[in-house]
Amino acid sequence: MTDGATYEAKPDSYYGRPILKAPVWTWEIPVYFFFGGMAGAAAPFAAVAEMRGDRALAGRAWLVALTGVGVSPLLLISDLGRPERFHHMLRVLKPTSPMNIGSWILSASGTIIALATARSVLGWFPRLGRVAPAVAVLGPALSTYTGVLVADTAVPAWHEARHELPWVFAAGSAMSAGAAVALTGGGAPARRLALAGAAGELAATTLMERRLGPLGEPYHQGTAGHFARASKALIVAGAAVMARAGRRRSGATAGAALLLAGALATRWSVYKAGFQSAADPKYVVEPQKAGR
Amino acid sequence: MGSNMAENHPVGFQWVVEAQKRGAKLFHVDPRFTRTSALADRYVPVRAGTDVAFLGGIVHYILETDSAFLDYVIPYTNASTIVSDDFRDTEDLDGLFSGWDPETRTYDPDSWQYEDMQVAAASGQRELGAPTGQAAHGAHGGALEHGEPPHYDETLQHPRCVYQLLRKHFARYTPEFVEDTCGVPREALLEVCEALCENSGRERTSALCYAVGWTQHTVGVQIIRTASIIQLLLGNIGRPGGGILALRGHASIQGSTDIPTLYDILPGYLPMPSALAHSSLEEYVEQNSPQTGYWANMGAYTVSLLKAWWGDAATKENDFCFGHVPRLTGDHSYYTTLRGMVEGRVKGFFVMGENPSVGAANGRFNRKAMRNLDWLVVRDFVEIESAAFWYDAPEIETGEVRPQDIATEVFFMPGATHVEKKGSFTNTQRLLQWREQAVEPRGDCRSELWFMYHLGRLVREKLAGSTEPRDRAVLDLTWDYPTEGEHAEPDADAVLREIGGVDLTTGKEVPDYLPLKDDGSTACGCWIYAGCYADGVNQVARRKPGHEQSWVAPEWGWAWPMNRRILYNRASADAEGRPWSERKRYLWWDAEQGKWTGEDVPDFKPDMAPDYRPPEDAHGPEALRGDEPFTMQSDGKAWLYAPAGLVDGPMPTHYEPHESPFPNALYPSQHANPARQQIRLEENRYNPSHGEPGAEIFPYVATTYRLTEHHTAGGMSRWVPHLAELQPEMFCEVSPELARERGLEHGEWMTVITMRSAIEGRVMVTERIPVLEVGGRRVHQVGLPYHWGSRGLVTGDSANDVVGLALDPNVHIGEYKALTCDVRPGRRPRGPALLALVEDYRRRAAEAGVSEPSPTEVHP
Amino acid sequence: MSERVGFFTDTSVCIGCKACEVACKEWNGLPTDDVGYTGHSYDNTGALGAATWRHVAFVEQNRDSSTRWLMSSDVCKHCTSAPCLEVCPTGALFRTEFDTVVVQADVCNGCGYCVPACPFGVIDKSEEDGRAFKCTLCYDRLKDGMTPACAQACPTESIQFGPLGELRERASERLEVLQVAGERSARLYGEDPDDGMGGLGSIFLLLDEPEVYGLPPDPKSTTRDLDSMWRAAARAGAALLGAVVVASLGGRR
Numbered sequence A: 001m002t003d004g005a006t007y008e009a010k011p012d013s014y015y016g017r018p019i020l021k022a023p024v025w026t027w028e029i030p031v032y033f034f035f036g037g038m039a040g041a042a043a044p045f046a047a048v049a050e051m052r053g054d055r056a057l058a059g060r061a062w063l064v065a066l067t068g069v070g071v072s073p074l075l076l077i078s079d080l081g082r083p084e085r086f087h088h089m090l091r092v093l094k095p096t097s098p099m100n101i102g103s104w105i106l107s108a109s110g111t112i113i114a115l116a117t118a119r120s121v122l123g124w125f126p127r128l129g130r131v132a133p134a135v136a137v138l139g140p141a142l143s144t145y146t147g148v149l150v151a152d153t154a155v156p157a158w159h160e161a162r163h164e165l166p167w168v169f170a171a172g173s174a175m176s177a178g179a180a181v182a183l184t185g186g187g188a189p190a191r192r193l194a195l196a197g198a199a200g201e202l203a204a205t206t207l208m209e210r211r212l213g214p215l216g217e218p219y220h221q222g223t224a225g226h227f228a229r230a231s232k233a234l235i236v237a238g239a240a241v242m243a244r245a246g247r248r249r250s251g252a253t254a255g256a257a258l259l260l261a262g263a264l265a266t267r268w269s270v271y272k273a274g275f276q277s278a279a280d281p282k283y284v285v286e287p288q289k290a291g292r
Numbered sequence B: 001m002g003s004n005m006a007e008n009h010p011v012g013f014q015w016v017v018e019a020q021k022r023g024a025k026l027f028h029v030d031p032r033f034t035r036t037s038a039l040a041d042r043y044v045p046v047r048a049g050t051d052v053a054f055l056g057g058i059v060h061y062i063l064e065t066d067s068a069f070l071d072y073v074i075p076y077t078n079a080s081t082i083v084s085d086d087f088r089d090t091e092d093l094d095g096l097f098s099g100w101d102p103e104t105r106t107y108d109p110d111s112w113q114y115e116d117m118q119v120a121a122a123s124g125q126r127e128l129g130a131p132t133g134q135a136a137h138g139a140h141g142g143a144l145e146h147g148e149p150p151h152y153d154e155t156l157q158h159p160r161c162v163y164q165l166l167r168k169h170f171a172r173y174t175p176e177f178v179e180d181t182c183g184v185p186r187e188a189l190l191e192v193c194e195a196l197c198e199n200s201g202r203e204r205t206s207a208l209c210y211a212v213g214w215t216q217h218t219v220g221v222q223i224i225r226t227a228s229i230i231q232l233l234l235g236n237i238g239r240p241g242g243g244i245l246a247l248r249g250h251a252s253i254q255g256s257t258d259i260p261t262l263y264d265i266l267p268g269y270l271p272m273p274s275a276l277a278h279s280s281l282e283e284y285v286e287q288n289s290p291q292t293g294y295w296a297n298m299g300a301y302t303v304s305l306l307k308a309w310w311g312d313a314a315t316k317e318n319d320f321c322f323g324h325v326p327r328l329t330g331d332h333s334y335y336t337t338l339r340g341m342v343e344g345r346v347k348g349f350f351v352m353g354e355n356p357s358v359g360a361a362n363g364r365f366n367r368k369a370m371r372n373l374d375w376l377v378v379r380d381f382v383e384i385e386s387a388a389f390w391y392d393a394p395e396i397e398t399g400e401v402r403p404q405d406i407a408t409e410v411f412f413m414p415g416a417t418h419v420e421k422k423g424s425f426t427n428t429q430r431l432l433q434w435r436e437q438a439v440e441p442r443g444d445c446r447s448e449l450w451f452m453y454h455l456g457r458l459v460r461e462k463l464a465g466s467t468e469p470r471d472r473a474v475l476d477l478t479w480d481y482p483t484e485g486e487h488a489e490p491d492a493d494a495v496l497r498e499i500g501g502v503d504l505t506t507g508k509e510v511p512d513y514l515p516l517k518d519d520g521s522t523a524c525g526c527w528i529y530a531g532c533y534a535d536g537v538n539q540v541a542r543r544k545p546g547h548e549q550s551w552v553a554p555e556w557g558w559a560w561p562m563n564r565r566i567l568y569n570r571a572s573a574d575a576e577g578r579p580w581s582e583r584k585r586y587l588w589w590d591a592e593q594g595k596w597t598g599e600d601v602p603d604f605k606p607d608m609a610p611d612y613r614p615p616e617d618a619h620g621p622e623a624l625r626g627d628e629p630f631t632m633q634s635d636g637k638a639w640l641y642a643p644a645g646l647v648d649g650p651m652p653t654h655y656e657p658h659e660s661p662f663p664n665a666l667y668p669s670q671h672a673n674p675a676r677q678q679i680r681l682e683e684n685r686y687n688p689s690h691g692e693p694g695a696e697i698f699p700y701v702a703t704t705y706r707l708t709e710h711h712t713a714g715g716m717s718r719w720v721p722h723l724a725e726l727q728p729e730m731f732c733e734v735s736p737e738l739a740r741e742r743g744l745e746h747g748e749w750m751t752v753i754t755m756r757s758a759i760e761g762r763v764m765v766t767e768r769i770p771v772l773e774v775g776g777r778r779v780h781q782v783g784l785p786y787h788w789g790s791r792g793l794v795t796g797d798s799a800n801d802v803v804g805l806a807l808d809p810n811v812h813i814g815e816y817k818a819l820t821c822d823v824r825p826g827r828r829p830r831g832p833a834l835l836a837l838v839e840d841y842r843r844r845a846a847e848a849g850v851s852e853p854s855p856t857e858v859h860p
Numbered sequence C: 001m002s003e004r005v006g007f008f009t010d011t012s013v014c015i016g017c018k019a020c021e022v023a024c025k026e027w028n029g030l031p032t033d034d035v036g037y038t039g040h041s042y043d044n045t046g047a048l049g050a051a052t053w054r055h056v057a058f059v060e061q062n063r064d065s066s067t068r069w070l071m072s073s074d075v076c077k078h079c080t081s082a083p084c085l086e087v088c089p090t091g092a093l094f095r096t097e098f099d100t101v102v103v104q105a106d107v108c109n110g111c112g113y114c115v116p117a118c119p120f121g122v123i124d125k126s127e128e129d130g131r132a133f134k135c136t137l138c139y140d141r142l143k144d145g146m147t148p149a150c151a152q153a154c155p156t157e158s159i160q161f162g163p164l165g166e167l168r169e170r171a172s173e174r175l176e177v178l179q180v181a182g183e184r185s186a187r188l189y190g191e192d193p194d195d196g197m198g199g200l201g202s203i204f205l206l207l208d209e210p211e212v213y214g215l216p217p218d219p220k221s222t223t224r225d226l227d228s229m230w231r232a233a234a235r236a237g238a239a240l241l242g243a244v245v246v247a248s249l250g251g252r253r
């Protein structure tokens, strides 16, 4: 028996049952958002460092990027109902499907990052310099397409945030990339990237929640709420530490860790908010009736 | 009314929806708001068990507002017939008709007869089967013994003419009375009355649909009688769009009354001979056939049947083997037979296409009876409760009995489904349709036909050479059906041909029942089916699409008798033989050609002119006038008043159900139907009813019914995953008010208790169960679907474990639709604690003064 | 490409017999859901899903002491612009020659993107087999010129199958009849080609607000906003690049 006392359907819904199906995605997806986004920001960062001749920083950044794009496919595949069919993503090129485009972006940037890393760290294929700049486009795409991916669904908390989510994810990517590189001793540029990202993410999420209005509710309630609050706290703390004590190794490490955790928490809260808003029919009914 | 057509005849209901789309108005009168009510133009709530009162209210309205269709009523019904002055009405005798014998609790119907006319009941009490529209056939009517016609008063003024008797009898069925008894708001009743009257007459007709919501009462037959009175007064019988439509049960339940699985009739509603009265064929025919009407040819029907069964062995000399036909020695109906088992007189039992452990009222009684058998044969698809009763039953759970103590030897034989065998179905409108075999039965599954044929073959082999006279009945049978296929399946076509009848002199199939003779020159397995194999063609298998033939579609299947689609269709024309109206033209007299023509096969002598008047010495159909359409009746008229054929009165009377929390508002001294059949056994305790001490212990009305998602006792649905999941658990429907009163929580559990037992179900609180205002207080009704049992994919308690047995005296159908009960929140106790709970209620009843039943006391 | 076909489900004549639900499961060999007793009137299968492609809703209403029992058989809408199909990364979801939307099971990789994309909560991923399933509008039967199993089984013609144009006309005719008869609450759902979904392939005649039956009141095809989303992503991406460059300039310690 689902709801004890009621014997009649409520006038504004069918026994309070969800109208939408909850997403079937599992934990791998938000984690992928984190790693993919990090890679997407780390790669151009590395490329720029390379251009500026800072081979040490470039190497560190390339490695961060490589780690990101390295784990991403594993996460995606493990989320599939039919993992052996991952390659079906690349059967077609389908602009109307952010996931399809995304998988092309991921594979392309993945290959380039891999090659670029090999070149910069192991000194292989020296002539690769010509393609490396491609990550200047592919990287940011990798960091932001995920915003479109979730927004291009019927889930109110995602779809209605379609203009902000790419910003949230872009900022988060910068923050996590910066932090990760800083963690590996990336120095001032990395710290600056991390702090810029942190500022950006705080701004973007706040803006998103304000614009969502009542539909923003899920971001304040339940699990999503917890993670949203946690992420803000972590980011503020992380940014403070990074700014104050970033010069010291320990400070950089602590700050970076906090920021990374913050970035992950944000993605988790976005992920959860989607489920929460799909579960309650009022998020579908009210805006649609108002819109009529 | 008394039917939940949308849920229980969904495929048939498409035509109701079709009619609504063409402007028909649909009323649904039911204690519950059902899926039928949801589609109805008007839903009218009614207290279970008060239909005679409700319908009587309609009769009252028709008579008091002079709304009867007199041009129809006067010539076609017995409204003008004058009744013997020995007759006394319930209004004179405070709830009893004349002829009541308090000793035997039975009526002597002699005083009910027409003036100066001896109407002998055709064959006393007769089984009409579960819900059936064939009452007029079952009760053959009587014989005009000395020729002169009964007295009439066509002005309907004579105080003893049927019309005036009706007025007197129904005078007190006022809207106020109906409201107070049925809980029906009087506006609602009047709305129904007005709609019915407006929609009847020359230009329009109305139909009444019913099913077991009407039959499963101690007054079941009288409810349907009341409906007949309404339809006759309004001229809605024998006309297109009219009638009283019995929506029957199992796919061929109609067929199983035409060619009966019932104990007291032979094929074609011929009465079963009685051991005492009918030593010879002559006696039997003499006493059972009237001189007038089509039943006058009963001799021909009987002899043809005997020839079909015993072939060459049946000769004029040996009375056509009439001696071989089993005889009745009394009431051998189902529940009487169960008592025989409990008392050890009945030792063996075949259960074929039935699951009585769940489906039959008072499950405990049924299972106790089966525990007492030597052997039991169950033929079914799955091991139903009735086959597993010896190790899986409530009594085993409570520890009352242990499997090792049960001696009954159970033989389970897998049955073939309807797609695994060919044969015919006879549906509710007497239409026979042929079904081809789709697939071979799996494994050991076999058809009924196979089982019966080979069982007979083996028995005959065992008896071969016997000189015992008693074995002749079996050995003389024509048991020679051709078989086909690897399983030696008898050819169903051959059986149908035997039923359809042959002329033995030519070897040709008969075209209909008219050529049947009583000299042994014709053989016919069921006279009303005569002609279903005419010209050697399986007429039943015809499937000509409707759009390729007339709207009556005579070439789809075959309807008995004589492929007639509307019975008594002579009544669709006026006395002079002209259609009542252009809109309703169906059958009319063509003077030029000197015959009846129209859309259908005339249910009348095809060349008998409307102005025909029988000569003195006339016999059979010729003894009826050309303006008397009801040719099965000895007086050719439809009976508003039944001078014979019923055991509980010539006119319907409101009585409370056997178990009821209310007094009889009309006749306080006659609570329930005086002639009802009661089974006062330890195994069949009754709840104290109103007026008896302890009645307040069981304050609520309960009724039982079906759901679309399941089929009856569940053998065909609880084992089918896609059906089982649709209604996975037993539930009880109660109003929000009762839920509050007794602390029942929607979706939780509740327990229902009677003197028989206690069951549990999930609580379904719903406004669809109306709370009614009766006798100045609010009455709560508890709705119990009866589909669940202890086996299958979805299991639950059986409603029938709490239902008791009080029966209609005419047809022995139990009152499953109206009983009393108590309810409490929560699940029922398990194990012995269940018995303790029921015992506690019995103790309270005993303390209140309910007398313990003596084990043998049975009425009548 | 042959004429577009679809459904007109006239809930005003639905008797809630569930024959459609069962016929669909039988024809398509779908497993049971075994939801159990819900107490939601006579609905014990709950919702459309991977194993329930037709679902009959039961709504009991009591307004000013008169009882109404609404029944409605829901199904995939075979949308004109179908988000499920558009977002499907593998092309497993495709548009047939009958202009219906069908999943090619052998291509589906179970990414589950179609599930949250559907504004009606129709399609779902099967636990057992990992792929997405929904009504095929009996693609196999249509190819053999047969009527869909559910429509075939419906006794009262509550489910009508046919060319969509024809169905739209029938629907508005039926609506008129009911409104003349005083059914003020009757309305059509999904018949308007200019609505947020470009009209539906399965249109309904409802007797109350859509949400009462568990339908979204005014759904919009989310993929219509795709361009603006990509633009937002592009801007955000550019900003990210900018941030990277800026951060890289200046001191290294």
Ligand SMILES: Nc1nc2c(c(=O)[nH]1)N[C@H]1C(S)=C(S)[C@@H](COP(=O)(O)OP(=O)(O)OC[C@H]3O[C@@H](n4cnc5c(=O)[nH]c(N)nc54)[C@H](O)[C@@H]3O)O[C@H]1N2
Residues within 6 Å of the ligand: B001, B002, B003, B004, B005, B007, B008, B009, B029, B030, B031, B032, B034, B046, B047, B048, B049, B050, B051, B130, B131, B210, B211, B212, B213, B214, B247, B248, B249, B250, B703, B704, B705, B706, B707, B708, B709, B710, B711, B712, B713, B817, B818
């Ligand atoms: N899906 C499905 N179809 C079936 C069956 C099935 O089990 N499932 N069974 C078949 C069989 S065997 C039969 S006999 C028919 C029976 O068909 P129905 O007679 O329609 O079956 P029931 O549901 O038993 O009873 C009909 C209605 O009678 C109402 N009722 C109860 N008491 C009274 C009363 O005192 N007066 C009036 N007026 N109404 C009352 C009940 O509330 C119920 O709605 O259905 C056949 N069709």
Ligand SMILES: Nc1nc2c(c(=O)[nH]1)N[C@H]1C(S)=C(S)[C@@H](COP(=O)(O)OP(=O)(O)OC[C@H]3O[C@@H](n4cnc5c(=O)[nH]c(N)nc54)[C@H](O)[C@@H]3O)O[C@H]1N2
Residues within 6 Å of the ligand: B130, B212, B216, B249, B250, B352, B353, B354, B355, B356, B358, B359, B360, B361, B379, B380, B381, B382, B384, B415, B416, B417, B418, B448, B704, B705, B706, B711, B712, B713, B714, B715, B716, B786, B799, B800, B803, B816, B817
């Ligand atoms: N309380 C209450 N009790 C009732 C009623 C009620 O309304 N209320 N209704 C009464 C009525 S009207 C009826 S008809 C009875 C029904 O009660 P039953 O007839 O006892 O119950 P069914 O489940 O119909 O039993 C039919 C069985 O036949 C099996 N079967 C089906 N086809 C075949 C076949 O071809 N061959 C063989 N050998 N078996 C087959 C099925 O699997 C099923 O188990 O219940 C009666 N009991």
Ligand code: SF4
Residues within 6 Å of the ligand: B008, B009, B010, B011, B012, B251
């Ligand atoms: S099951 Fe058979 S009898 Fe019952 S509605 Fe369906 S077709 Fe008619």
Ligand code: SF4
Residues within 6 Å of the ligand: C076, C077, C078, C079, C082, C083, C084, C085, C101, C117, C118, C119, C120, C121, C122, C123, C134
């Ligand atoms: S209803 Fe949902 S599943 Fe069906 S076509 Fe539209 S979007 Fe796809």
Ligand code: SF4
Residues within 6 Å of the ligand: C087, C088, C089, C090, C091, C092, C093, C103, C107, C108, C109, C110, C111, C112, C113, C114, C115, C131, C132
């Ligand atoms: S689950 Fe299958 S059908 Fe759905 S989007 Fe992914 S691949 Fe397409």
Ligand code: SF4
Residues within 6 Å of the ligand: C023, C024, C025, C027, C028, C053, C054, C075, C134, C135, C136, C137, C138, C139, C148, C149, C150, C151
């Ligand atoms: S069209 Fe076919 S697949 Fe779709 S619901 Fe109807 S029966 Fe099921």
Ligand code: SF4
Residues within 6 Å of the ligand: C013, C014, C015, C016, C017, C018, C019, C020, C021, C056, C071, C072, C073, C153, C154, C155, C156, C157, C158, C159
């Ligand atoms: S089959 Fe038709 S009437 Fe029955 S539930 Fe489905 S739509 Fe309604």
Ligand SMILES: [Mo]
Residues within 6 Å of the ligand: B130, B212, B248, B249, B250, B253
């Ligand atoms: Mo029945």
